[in-house]
Amino acid sequence: MKILTREKNWFDQPQNTNENKHLNEECGLFGVWNHPDAAKLTFFGLHALQHRGQEGAGIVSNNHGQLQQKRGLGLVTEVFKDEKDLLDLAGKGAIGHIRYATAGSATINNIQPFNFHFHDGGLALAHNGNLTNAVTLRKQLEKDGAIFSSDSDSEILMHLIRRSHHPEFMGKVKEALNTVKGGFAYLLMTETSIIAALDPNGFRPLSIGKMANGALVVASETCAFDVVGATWVQDVQPGEVVTIDDTGIHTDRFTQNTHRTICSMEYIYFARPDSNIAGVNVHTARKRSGKILAREAKIDADIVIGVPNSSLSAASGYAEESGLPYEMGLIKNQYTARTFIQPTQELREQGVRMKLSAVRGVVEGKRVVMVDDSIVRGTTSRRIVSLLKEAGALEVHVAIASPPLAYPCFFGIDIQKREELIAANHTVNEISELIGADSLSFLSQDGLVEAIGHNELCLSYFDGKYETPLYDYEEEYLKSLEK
């Protein structure tokens, strides 16, 4: 069979060592100014943002101008295990960062916020996003004698600030922000303030909130406001640089040349359902996407199930619109701690079931609509379809609540190779066969925009139309299109 052969080719090619890789968001930010428990609030804020990264976490506190850092590998609750771990982080200001897990060696040097002590004061920095001209900038800076203490591109902004000849500190910061390109949300902490800045496209969310006692907070997602009892005040807008200090919030901008294109993947997959991005609730957008998908796909089936947890909103929307029962056909084990214990060969052949189980009592003898948020390589989809069929599902119709993901992201999402995307290499019918589904439907791009409710979106994943030059990635990207 031609397809089987191709299937073998597709899934077996060594494109990626991280076989079960899904889309990964690059990091989460949180900051507090003017609260006696700033570091502790930051701990809770980072915990609410934990879904944005699990490789490492750190906090820098500001104790009357003294910046203290603690950082480590692992979850926020692993890095900060008990009160003792927060003891050194006294002070009324703090910024924190969580870092996502990449393939390759994790090293503490890369865990943020970075904290630098200069003879003329301290400066801390945390970054969410991806710079597109980082390689060029770093090389040039090194040629000029710069020494980087991390492998992270986040550090570049610090070198640009320190090397700027602008006489004012904020002038140096603005100059640096205009030099870096790509997607970035930055938090800086000086001895007297927190500075938040967002790239001219505003790819990543970044919001400012206020606590009852007047303390100000800043976070990658609004869900972190709830956990500390803060309420939303304003979003940081594209091209803005906002200073938070003892006198309040000061909004400025480093460029007028902006064009908002929020990363659509934040709505589709990354953000927590209880966050609002640009005023749109994420769960609500997802549920609408499921409803529109139901109208577009018109699948004849018995039940609707979602892949936990990110697809449950869309699945319930699909069920509601289609009138089919919404069932719990897949169970995710809540205890998902990392383990280095590998399944036996026998277990591996059956597919990894440690995290996800099909519910035989639900799916047996049923024609199932399995709603998922997206397909990257297809490996996971193939496994879940297989799980459902082994559990007795008569038919498995895969319905994806976003368009086919065919182009890489260069602004903060960890998919930079087009050859790893199944939809960049196969038709919908081919993918359906490759993953063993009885049918495969994708939400249309118009449907996605309708579900989210506004069109200030980066949709380049789906159409390859990037809103801003790709700089260092341009050549590689063009080459990837030729294949």
Added chain:
Amino acid sequence: MKILTREKNWFDQPQNTNENKHLNEECGLFGVWNHPDAAKLTFFGLHALQHRGQEGAGIVSNNHGQLQQKRGLGLVTEVFKDEKDLLDLAGKGAIGHIRYATAGSATINNIQPFNFHFHDGGLALAHNGNLTNAVTLRKQLEKDGAIFSSDSDSEILMHLIRRSHHPEFMGKVKEALNTVKGGFAYLLMTETSIIAALDPNGFRPLSIGKMANGALVVASETCAFDVVGATWVQDVQPGEVVTIDDTGIHTDRFTQNTHRTICSMEYIYFARPDSNIAGVNVHTARKRSGKILAREAKIDADIVIGVPNSSLSAASGYAEESGLPYEMGLIKNQYTARTFIQPTQELREQGVRMKLSAVRGVVEGKRVVMVDDSIVRGTTSRRIVSLLKEAGALEVHVAIASPPLAYPCFFGIDIQKREELIAANHTVNEISELIGADSLSFLSQDGLVEAIGHNELCLSYFDGKYETPLYDYEEEYLKSLEK
């Protein structure tokens, strides 16, 4: 207001140090016979049963008759972190145990399976349940010179076996099983077999499965079969003692005097939705309970939400039956690792939001049906209602997918004091006011039986009719009724 005063009284009285206490299941069991990776399969099996207990975990393996033990405090993935931790547990047989977290000092001495080396061979033991005559038995055994190595009542069976004068080993075991009273599922491992036994009421589930290669497995819940690729063969029946050895499964019984009354809480709250108990899928039973509840409660509202994760099945059933939209109005943080970092006083006053958040974008301006599985003290319900109202819900109608919980359990569930149960002390209307709900509905007892689909159930939580004598607990229980 009288009620407000009473509310204060109820929630403020120092009934329980563990303020957010919910019902806790006592333990989970898993065993494998005749598989070269017995200990590793047991690790995966225990991981699937992790919801049944998080205090500690252990495995005893059987390597040609040599029993080796490893056990520790914490989650299965914390006790067994990498392959090295399984290295000493070679052999073709293994039994494992997970222990639930109680208040008070956790000590490794109590972590099971217990493993004893005698001059005439080894014997390991794991236990799920609660004995009602344990205090009397232990005291008598100690008077006769017995030394217990743990505080656990589970150890009693071992002393009874070793002190039995019956000439045959299985005779000793049966004699011991007839001496202990209450709720118990036991796994024993001898040098040549695994022995599984269930109390005459069969309060706890215990099933036997088979792997493709012929290896036999035994588990507290069938969800653990899926994770190792086994299929269900038979349930251990009340009063049975089943021997699993190289020649297969040998079913025997230690008593004919049996009467099956499966713990209804297993269906309502404890068991994983993908498990089947007595042939009934747990998710399906819960969804049916939600449907029946919708018919019984007839609440006028805009949306239905469930309290994650145990109430989502019932909530979707309620939504489906009522025709109201099923929404994600509450989000549970997936990263729920234990932390010893306490919220600030300010945060505590707002209620603990670290684990659960309300989704403002979903509930704001809505009349909400909030479906939960049960109410114990009412503290958690009050907090969630408050969360929803702060997030803008117009009305919060609490619908409980089980009858009022008014009587303690003596057979393996960690609620032994009637004075801690809000429904034992207040009317439904009072409870509704105490938790701040706009209305409160409970599923009827008949509705529960209909949802589960059979009536071989222990329903004493709801009606106080215990199916078996209470022995050591009798006096205290009768006293509690007088209040």
Added chain:
Amino acid sequence: MKILTREKNWFDQPQNTNENKHLNEECGLFGVWNHPDAAKLTFFGLHALQHRGQEGAGIVSNNHGQLQQKRGLGLVTEVFKDEKDLLDLAGKGAIGHIRYATAGSATINNIQPFNFHFHDGGLALAHNGNLTNAVTLRKQLEKDGAIFSSDSDSEILMHLIRRSHHPEFMGKVKEALNTVKGGFAYLLMTETSIIAALDPNGFRPLSIGKMANGALVVASETCAFDVVGATWVQDVQPGEVVTIDDTGIHTDRFTQNTHRTICSMEYIYFARPDSNIAGVNVHTARKRSGKILAREAKIDADIVIGVPNSSLSAASGYAEESGLPYEMGLIKNQYTARTFIQPTQELREQGVRMKLSAVRGVVEGKRVVMVDDSIVRGTTSRRIVSLLKEAGALEVHVAIASPPLAYPCFFGIDIQKREELIAANHTVNEISELIGADSLSFLSQDGLVEAIGHNELCLSYFDGKYETPLYDYEEEYLKSLEK
């Protein structure tokens, strides 16, 4: 060469997996009564006794009758890392134990003090020594239904006490002490006292001291008194059972049939030089042994060096008596933490130098007297001789400050196999050749007695004359003599 062949045979035969094995003392005891910091003092006391065992450590405290235990594998400072680890051990009484490292699997179940909770009170137990009728007693107890929670013979006494039909507690204890045979120093802690007992031969040291504030302490060696500021009051005598409680010290005895034969190895090797045993300072006895050895051996040489640390006293005595310079020809690395990093094959072939180095600047071109306390298998001696020769020593004359060690110990020292002792299998000349020395001298037995200064000693290591029956070991021992 015949000898070379024999050498190969001797060192290569697989007698012992622990190739560098030296003599190992079995454990150390410490207790405090009537001091508010009882557990902390016990921590410091155990630290002073750390040389008596490194496998594990534990403390049981007595808080108004409540016995609390903490124990773990590793050094005292590893088990009790910070104040937090002592927090649960409140109370005015405490006993502690350190356990020596044996080959084989270390398990926390065997770490003492054992702590048992009975319905009629608590009882803790710690033991230093070795019982000779343990196998027989345990087998009989198990036949009578006893369940042991450890592999340790120390637990036997507890079973005997609990099974005694004597009406008084102290009567039960005495009855039990008369049932166990061999070498034992016991500490028991009841709800109201510490009880110390010593076997009829008094093989192991056990002393009682007093602090300035009246608190009483008991320790295996007097060096532990200094560390807590206590002064010596009395030694526990053979056959005595001493009760320490709020009213003071009460000396009683469980038998009149006593005959003091203190283990000579305590003086030669085990005890710390600053301890006094039966009123004799250990350093002084060792220095005297070096002096007598110098007189007996009359070696023509240039310098005297000792093998650090246990042989430095004897070496300085040898130097002083002989008039030869005392030099530091061997250096022991002070940082001797356990490591699992193995030397490369190349390094192994050169001998393990991680712990011990020869000082070329000292030994080069010199005729060296190398003083050591004893020779067990000869492996270590051979290595040190080789180290010294590679560092340029012209001649290496090995002088041992004790007689040839030719018979095993059954009373608390970890050498129970005659076939492992080089002096049981080879003449002095043969040993000299096997270890590559230019000459080999041993102290005479009379010289040893003279050095120690009294003859209430167990010298069976040297002459095979055991002062008490060997019970379970009798048969094996007689067989070993036939070879």
Added chain:
Amino acid sequence: MKILTREKNWFDQPQNTNENKHLNEECGLFGVWNHPDAAKLTFFGLHALQHRGQEGAGIVSNNHGQLQQKRGLGLVTEVFKDEKDLLDLAGKGAIGHIRYATAGSATINNIQPFNFHFHDGGLALAHNGNLTNAVTLRKQLEKDGAIFSSDSDSEILMHLIRRSHHPEFMGKVKEALNTVKGGFAYLLMTETSIIAALDPNGFRPLSIGKMANGALVVASETCAFDVVGATWVQDVQPGEVVTIDDTGIHTDRFTQNTHRTICSMEYIYFARPDSNIAGVNVHTARKRSGKILAREAKIDADIVIGVPNSSLSAASGYAEESGLPYEMGLIKNQYTARTFIQPTQELREQGVRMKLSAVRGVVEGKRVVMVDDSIVRGTTSRRIVSLLKEAGALEVHVAIASPPLAYPCFFGIDIQKREELIAANHTVNEISELIGADSLSFLSQDGLVEAIGHNELCLSYFDGKYETPLYDYEEEYLKSLEK
């Protein structure tokens, strides 16, 4: 009493938070080139140098030009616990570093070797010593835009190299070495070589050795050669920069302006007795210092004891020359793991006895010569004298095997404040009274030079004559002289 008042003043003044502070050496270096187990040999080499620092340790390996780093806080055996910890450090070259413990917060950022990845290759750096113009250099570099990743001055050299405009790499290195001032031994590792360099005064020892298989090693002390089976080849001379690569050893120099003044404290206190510095064995020099001290001090006494471990060589020399018996009057506990458990107030008042005990059986009733290597603040000496007197010593005559330590060090020893040195503030008679001794003698400066056997020494500790300008320290030093 005037003196008592002064004593109170001296010891009670808050000069130093680290009350028991002794002299601390700043770090140890080890490197290997051309050996398949380079990292493992470095582990063993660092272990032999552990006495030079206990705060942290690190290794950078060179795997075909790829530099990999592992570092951590604690002892070498704590940072590298098992083979797994060396797994990532493959390659035929490696350099390692151990860092000494300072007061203040230890942070992993300061643990060396530093390892930098540049777009044009990797470069690692380890440093032993102290730069005298570091503050000035760092400030200037930061003004020019440099960002330091550590608080350590060691990093300065790297910035100087990277900013040098010299066209050749070795030219950059030499330029940088001529810019830094003070005491320094550097190891650099490039993709193809190890580079060793020593300051123009050669304050710190640095030697090169060779293994049997041709691999080359470099170490701070020759004792590290023995542990890996290497033999000494050459010392790195003042002003030299030596390249070790696949073609062998290439000796070059960065300056002709050199004047060797080896730190005399290396001989007196820091180095291990089995090391040779400039061809002089350290133990031998110390023993000679004890002999000369005996001739100079002529104390009438009964016994000689040394303060373990650094003073044992001098004490045995003293005993030999004086004809008095050399005794073990002080015992150091071999188990010296760090603990955070603090002694009780009661114990503190008696002086810390956890590490050091007096041997009553040895010193009671004796007139004791207590030999120590040096006195810094006097706190420790006072405690030891007190220990000996409490143990019954009739008289305690303190004999110091070096001249009074009256001036700070700026080249790598952690005593930079003259006001902390008791001999800078008190006469010998005053010190004697302050520490409670019956007499106090110091070795003369001539005696020290005679004992070491050459006069290429830095003796500024004793006479304040610094061999090289003090740069950033000049002003502070001159001020301290005025007091």
